[in-house]
Amino acid sequence: MEIFPTDAQPDAFVARCPSRQVLVRLAEKWTMLAIVALAEGPVRFGELKRKVEGVSQKMLTQTLRNLEQDKLITRQIYDEMPLRVEYELTALGRDLLPLIQAIKDWTEVHFREIVGEAE
Secondary structure (H helix, E strand, C coil): CCCCCCCCCCCCCCCCCHHHHHHHHHCCCCHHHHHHHCCCCCEEHHHHHHHCCCCCHHHHHHHHHHHHHCCCEEEEEECCCCCEEEEEECHHHHHHHHHHHHHHHHHHHHHHHHHCCCC
């Protein structure tokens, strides 16, 4: 695999540019909804699963792991019985939130036009 030069200008249209991988991650099916669901602060897994209807436990787990790997969220484990785990946006995730929130809001305003329903 060819390495992207560190002095090169990022360009997501270039296949080997790491910025493309970031866009691909953000475009995954559950990523944006998970980020918006964390907007109000720390949330437990079960709360996230209830809020993001339709996501399977497996896919939510995978999405959260990816977001944690990408430094967009943190996972805090509390040594309690039963074990408690909370997810929260990092500073980087909070910086991204307004953009994703705007896309979600735009979609909710314009979905009828897109799917062809009368207004």
